[in-house]
Amino acid sequence: MTREQSLYKQIADRIIEDYGSCLDGELLPGERELADKYSVKRSTIQYAMSKLAEQGLVYRKRGKGTFIRKENKRVMNISDAAVYGTQGIAALVRSYGIKVKNVVLVSGIITGNRFLEEKLGLQKDEPIFALHRVRYGNEEPLAIEYTYVPKKFFTDVETMDFSMVSLYDYMEARGHLPIKYDKRLRLEKLFPKEARYLELPVDDPAFYFELIGFDADRHTVEYTESYVCCNRTEFSFTTRI
Amino acid sequence: MRKRILFKDEEITREIERRIRDERLSEGDRLPSERQLAEEFGVQRDTVRSALEILMKKGVLIRKPRKGYFVAPERIELNLKDFSSIKKEIESIGYRSKSILLNYELISMSKRLAEITKMPVGTLCFQILRVRYDIERPISLERSYLIPEHVPELSREDLEKQTLVSLLKHDYGITLVRAFQRITQVYGGDMEAELLRISRNEPLIRYEGLLYDRKDRLIEYFDNVILPCSLEIHIVDYA
The missing domain is CATH 1.10.10.10 (Winged helix-like DNA-binding domain superfamily/Winged helix DNA-binding domain)
Incomplete structure (x- = not known):
């Protein structure tokens, strides 16, 4: 030393x-x-x-x-046991006894964004519903999530209030709950916008996820980009080789 | 008035990323100039510059003074379900990965190590310390711990000659069947700063794992810290 x-x-x-x-x-x-x-x-x-x-x-x-920090020192595990994304942060946080709150920053329909169309496997100009949220646990920001879903599977999606209703409960009710995920995880430095919402200094590290979700019929039903605070999270799981 | 969902620069970053992917641009390929991009997207140069800066910070692009913007080196993809070693991943994308053995010694387990491996404090184990290079660039500092009982004749030559996985398999007949892996974020200390050529206090990815054989014996504990810009972790799983 x-x-x-x-x-x-x-x-x-x-x-x-x-x-x-x-x-x-x-x-x-x-x-x-x-x-x-x-x-x-x-x-x-x-x-x-x-x-x-x-x-x-x-x-x-x-x-x-x-x-x-005295309370909730326990590290949240964003692993496959409580898959980050499957039941969402809500279920994950529920299992740790943390009170969850969602704040919707903006939501609405996007058309003509080829990047998102390709991620969601859509044809040109098919409408996409965008939902940008900040997720809080015990009043502390945990993550900022930019979620995109194809409007064609969720025709009444614009009428929902996602600060009250869980997105996954809604997706399940419409018969398109994601059950398989393709996830990419990186460590990035926070941009001013995300830093502001996560109440962290600019350039602090955050886990950055890109997640594509598929339903039972193998339709792509979700594309999410999210920044998750590092300080209380870990990502772990067991694999058989 | 309706709120804007994606700002113009955010839209442009995604469009550039899409093109890099679709047009199969690779490391070192040059992007059109700021002016050309501004014309093409019908926006101010400031907006394009903001988009390009986001992409540099995300490690997608690099800027060379007076030359323009280029596609950054590809990240190593670590596929956690497959549990392939980083070395294999690097080779699969065409780089020459080289791991330099820095130290190899018999130590007695610290309290921290004992807690992780669930073995008594003071248990003897081999500590292997290596730095991995991607061409000339150091990308990770790798610590491995092995129990002498499982690898009684472990030597420096063995470690320099082959990977641990193949060493275990060929010399000791040990096949790893189960892995517990964990990803967290840490800050680099003096050792990381020196060996990875970064400043102290830089955020790093910590990738740890406990590896077990058929008899459910703990064979190896590894504790790697990796430069964030070099790595993307890929996971496919089912709910």
Whole structure:
């Protein structure tokens, strides 16, 4: 272990020692103040904070600072056991006892977007219903999701209020629930728009998913792009080789 | 007034991505200039530039000064269901992947390692440390842990000669049948910064796995950190 490494560890330990008794959600002093207090460089404080965030002991909010996390430290697993996308975040979060809220940013019909038409296997100019949502768990943003479904399978989709109704319940009711997924996962840095909705600093990391869902008749029924906060999520599963 | 669903620059990023895919453009292929794209899409150059910047940040494009925009190197696709090694993936897209063995030693398990492997603290195990390169670029730092009992004659030469999977199979008759894998995000430390040529505190993908054989014995625990721009994880599954 290098001296630098042990230094940030010591600082991380001292932060927890000194502020561990703070309440959940309490704001920590700023980096400059902590750097003065422990007589170290700001970069060491930043690094110690990153490490604490990684362990779920603190969290950062854009433009506000770093906060202590006491509750829901448990990591959410976006795995195939509770497939991210199958029953959606709602079911996943329900199984962790977290209260879910959806905020619809915008919804409506798009036509003539060839990128989306190809993702959904549609002909040119077939209408697509777009649904952009921010998903919250216990009032904290978890993910921003841009979902697109072919209008032809969901003719009354525009009349639904997806801040109240689960999209998957609705898709199931219309006989086109996705049962097979093709998912792509990357780690990206947040753009200003997503950072704003997730209340995180711009360029903070987030899991980026692209997901195509197929129903029992192998129709493509969903294409979703989503940014999921990293700090409390992991992605794990067991495979037979 | 109706709210706009996709902004013009967001539409353009998707259209450019679509073309790269449909026209089978590959690494190093050049895109039309900002001016040409602006004319074609009927928008201001600022809008095109904003779209191109999004695509650079997403690792789809790279910019070369005074030369323009080019398709970025392809990401390595890690297929989690198939459990193929990263090496195989890299080879399958035509790169020469090279893994450099940095260290190989017998250590006693730390508390953290013991918790993960469910073995007693202090259990002896081999720690293998490697850096993987995609051509000249380091892309991942790979740590593997093996129990000496399963691989009693493990040597540096063995490790340099072949992959762990084939070593286990051919020299020790061990076939891996089950894997528990986990993806999380971590921040690079000093070691990652030095070996992967990044700055400290860069977000990285952590890819860990516990591998079991037919007798359900834990054979290997691996703990890799990978540069985000090099990797895309692909999963096909059923609900």
